[in-house]
Amino acid sequence: GQSLEQPSEVTAVEGAIVQINCTYQTSGFYGLSWYQQHDGGAPTFLSYNALDGLEETGRFSSFLSRSDSYGYLLLQELQMKDSASYFCAVLKAAGNKLTFGGGTRVLVKP
Amino acid sequence: ETGVTQSPTHLIKTRGQQVTLRCSSQSGHNTVSWYQQALGQGPQFIFQYYREEENGRGNFPPRFSGLQFPNYSSELNVNALELDDSALYLCASSTGDDYNSPLHFGNGTRLTVT
Numbered sequence: 001g002q003s004l005e006q007p008s009e010v011t012a013v014e015g016a017i018v019q020i021n022c023t024y025q026t027s028g029f030y031g032l033s034w035y036q037q038h039d040g041g042a043p044t045f046l047s048y049n050a051l052d053g054l055e056e057t058g059r060f061s062s063f064l065s066r067s068d069s070y071g072y073l074l075l076q077e078l079q080m081k082d083s084a085s086y087f088c089a090v091l092k093a094a095g096n097k098l099t100f101g102g103g104t105r106v107l108v109k110p
Numbered sequence: 111e112t113g114v115t116q117s118p119t120h121l122i123k124t125r126g127q128q129v130t131l132r133c134s135s136q137s138g139h140n141t142v143s144w145y146q147q148a149l150g151q152g153p154q155f156i157f158q159y160y161r162e163e164e165n166g167r168g169n170f171p172p173r174f175s176g177l178q179f180p181n182y183s184s185e186l187n188v189n190a191l192e193l194d195d196s197a198l199y200l201c202a203s204s205t206g207d208d209y210n211s212p213l214h215f216g217n218g219t220r221l222t223v224t
Contacts, residue, residue, distance in 0.1 A: 004152075031210055042114070042200070043153065045212035087152050091210055097143070097166050098213065100152030 004101035006088055011107045018075045020104045022088035025069060030091040032064050032071045033098060038084045046073070046086075075106070083108045114216035116201050122222045128189045131219045133201030135182040140205065141165070142184045143213065144176060147198040159184060188221075196223045 004024045012018045031050035035043040047055055049064035061074040075082055085105050089098040115134045123129050135142050141160045145153035155168035159178035173189040188195060198220050202213035
């Protein structure tokens, strides 16, 4: 079987840093992606990690440890517009077929 | 570059009926995937099409079927609707050039089965 675990909800204030952890159990693993989804909106791609280490894209960074079956998304300098759901997703095989976690709802307060 | 568009945005059907949802992918994107997203959950992979051929299927019964057309449009058909089919259905396209090409999602069709 396969499963992805991430916290259901995180609350933080503007300017803070939030780390969303994702642990996975899966047969076959190519990489870990992160998507953001605002209420009523489409999921949008944030990052992809195939190799161990940290990938930085502006205020957002993503980390992967393949040996630990673990990754995280780091949101820095939080802004109100970052209030959304964040999903980790495992790429199990070639062809962009993603298995998504249940999502972490991030609420940013003033 | 146009985005991914889906129609209709909302739909209400009765149990046992059939439904067709439509998607127009970004030009040049040869791969289209369909996902089902229940309220408060992550998207679940239904199936994927690459150049008009099914290219992988998730854990969904055969009453979920699809088509992809040469003009970058695609359909998701669901027969014999059940109450549990109520969900947001998302279409996502990608170039298919790399196995990890980012998915570009549409805003989805919200299906309610009563």
